[in-house]
Amino acid sequence: MKRQLMILCLLCLVAICSSAQEKYAVKGIANKELNEKQLFLCLLDDGVKTNEVILDSATVKKGKFSFSGMVRMPRIAIIKDMDGKFYPLVLEKGSILLNIEKNERRGTPLNDTLNIAINQMKPTMDSLMRMDEEVRTELQGLKDGGLEKMKNDTAFNAKIMEYGRKAGLHVESLMKYVNDYKNSMVGTYLFLWGSSMFSLDNIEVLMKGASPVFSQSIIVKDIIEMKKLFQQRVEEEMKKNMSKEQLEDRNKKREMDAKIKIGERFPDAKVKDNAGNMKLLSDYVGKGKYVLIDFWASWCGPCRHEMPNVKAAYEKYASKGFEVISISTDRKLKPWRDAIEELGMIWTQLLDVDAAETYGVSYIPTTYLIDPDGTIIEKNLRGEKLEKVLSELFK
Numbered sequence: 001m002k003r004q005l006m007i008l009c010l011l012c013l014v015a016i017c018s019s020a021q022e023k024y025a026v027k028g029i030a031n032k033e034l035n036e037k038q039l040f041l042c043l044l045d046d047g048v049k050t051n052e053v054i055l056d057s058a059t060v061k062k063g064k065f066s067f068s069g070m071v072r073m074p075r076i077a078i079i080k081d082m083d084g085k086f087y088p089l090v091l092e093k094g095s096i097l098l099n100i101e102k103n104e105r106r107g108t109p110l111n112d113t114l115n116i117a118i119n120q121m122k123p124t125m126d127s128l129m130r131m132d133e134e135v136r137t138e139l140q141g142l143k144d145g146g147l148e149k150m151k152n153d154t155a156f157n158a159k160i161m162e163y164g165r166k167a168g169l170h171v172e173s174l175m176k177y178v179n180d181y182k183n184s185m186v187g188t189y190l191f192l193w194g195s196s197m198f199s200l201d202n203i204e205v206l207m208k209g210a211s212p213v214f215s216q217s218i219i220v221k222d223i224i225e226m227k228k229l230f231q232q233r234v235e236e237e238m239k240k241n242m243s244k245e246q247l248e249d250r251n252k253k254r255e256m257d258a259k260i261k262i263g264e265r266f267p268d269a270k271v272k273d274n275a276g277n278m279k280l281l282s283d284y285v286g287k288g289k290y291v292l293i294d295f296w297a298s299w300c301g302p303c304r305h306e307m308p309n310v311k312a313a314y315e316k317y318a319s320k321g322f323e324v325i326s327i328s329t330d331r332k333l334k335p336w337r338d339a340i341e342e343l344g345m346i347w348t349q350l351l352d353v354d355a356a357e358t359y360g361v362s363y364i365p366t367t368y369l370i371d372p373d374g375t376i377i378e379k380n381l382r383g384e385k386l387e388k389v390l391s392e393l394f395k
Contacts, residue, residue, distance in 0.1 A: 022093035026067040028079065031101040034060045040080045041067045043091075044192070050222040052078075074110055074185050076192070076219065088193075090114055090185055114186045121177045121190055128170045128197060135163050162301055169383055171197050175206060183211040188219055195223045200231060252360075260359055262377060266293075266370050269355035271327055274337075281355060284325050284348060286374025290317075290393060292381070294326045295356055295366040298339035303365045307343045309383050313390055314347050320394045321372070327352050329364065 026041065037060055043053040055077070058065045067079075074092040079100070087100055090110040097107040103118075105111040138159070174194040181187035191198075191206070191214070198206075203224055207215055214220060239247065260267065268282045285291045294310060296303035314324050324347040330336035340349055355361075359368070369378040369389065381389055 021070045022073045023070055024068065024073070024091045024093065024096065026079070026089070026091075026096045026098055028065045028067075028098040028100060030060045030063055030065060032063065034081060034100065035063060036060065037082055039065055042078050042080055042086075043071075044076045044078060045218045045222070048218065050192075050219050076185060076189050088114065088118070088189055090189070110185055113181070113184065114189060117177065117181050117186050117190055118193075121174065121193070124170050124173045124177070125194065128167060128174075131163055131167055131170075162305070164302070167197075171202065172383075172385055174198070175202055178206055182206060182214040184213060185217075187214050188217045192219050192223065195227075198227075200224075200227055203227070260368070260376065260379070262379065264376060265374050266368065266376055267358050269358040270353035271350040271355050272353055273351075274349055278353070279350065281325070282374075284323070284350075285370050286372070288372045289321045289323045290372060290390075291323045291325055291370045292386075293359075293368045293370065294324060295329065295352070295359070295361050295364050296326055297329045297364055298335040299330070300364050304339070304343065306365050306382055307345065309386060311344055311346075313386055317390050317394055318347075322390065322394070323347065325350060327355050329356055329361075 028039075030039070038057050039060060040054050041056045041058070043055060044050060046053045055071070056067050056069060058067055071091050074090050076088065077091045078086040078088050079098060080086040081100075087098060087103055087105070089096055089098055089105045090108070092108050092110050094108040096105060096111050098105045105115050174190075174197055178187055178190045178194060181190055187210075242250065266281065266285055268280055271279050271281060273279050281293070285293070292310070292313070296307070298304075310324060310326075314322065326345060326347065327350045328336050329352045336351070339345075359366070365382065367379070367381050367386075368376055369381055371377050378389055
């Protein structure tokens with residue numbers, strides 16, 4: 001009797017395990033260069049880490065190939081050639097059609113969606129890759145005295161900062177693509193694809209409201225762990241090369257930044273108005289309007305480039321209860337006043353006294369959006385992101 005019960009339990013276990021798997025079939029079209037060459041079907045995780053696992057191989061015959069099998073569904077996979085080029089897909093129940101020449105996949109719900117998402121995200125990823133290469137070329141082109149050039153060459157610094165500004169906007173776009181699909185396996189692949197561009201802060205934003213399909217994915221969790229370890233190593237190396245003064249300055253800035261938290265009241269600080277009168281931020285903020293505190297300077301290329309967006313937002317929403325407070329870190333009055341006139345900055349203009357220090361501002365432009373009661377509700381809003389947030393507040 002015991003033996004019969006054991007056999008019955010084993011049969012039930014086999015049935016349960018089998019039911020957790022589904023049959024997939026991949027039919028593919030390859031370009032002529034791949035004829036008679038092998039392709040490999042690989043999972044992108046081994047069930048524990050983001051490790052590539054070869055499931056099967058096939059030889060291309062007359063421009064066609066196929067794979068089939070059983071696997072726990074759905075799983076992110078790639079088809080890879082001998083040169084290392086790869087083509088992503090999602091293994092799920094059904095017949096999946098993959099065209100390597102066009103880098104298209106379709107035939108099942110997740111693969112149809114993945115194809116749309118990749119086509120949306122690809123131009124931004126391609127642009128970022130080109131920009132990364134251009135920056136590397138610029139930096140490699142520096143000859144002797146390159147460090148001094150980076151410190152003192154205004155045009156060079158403006159160019160690098162402009163690259164940084166554009167890269168920031170591109171990363172915001174990547175974030176949007178991942179966010180749009182983060183409740184499915186498609187979002188997991190987009191996250192993997194763009195992960196080299198995401199900071200831990202970016203990832204923290206993406207994790208908010210994410211479904212377990214995304215947040216508990218082995219791939220997502222592994223990438224976050226690797227990024228944390230990498231950041232820790234960078235921190236340790238930086239710390240070794242810092243002087244005591246630099247270390248103290250960094251710690252001070254971090255302490256300041258930790259105080260500037262979304263959901264808490266804005267810290268008060270000293271500023272000067274256009275006439276040179278000493279003022280406080282509390283003279284302008286927390287008075288019943290939404291206020292964008294904008295740290296900038298007349299010499300800052302990215303600040304000047306962003307100003308038309310700030311101006312457009314002010315003109316559109318000022319009548320609805322929106323105000324802008326621009327705080328300049330300029331030390332010379334004439335360039336500051338000339339820039340205000342040239343850029344058409346018709347809102348409140350102030351000079352920094354200790355506001356930048358109080359807010360731990362280490363780069364510009366830096367912005368904070370404050371609600372009518374004086375609570376910080378957003379940081380670093382620029383371009384489309386600024387417009388999106390304001391349109392939601394004033395709809």
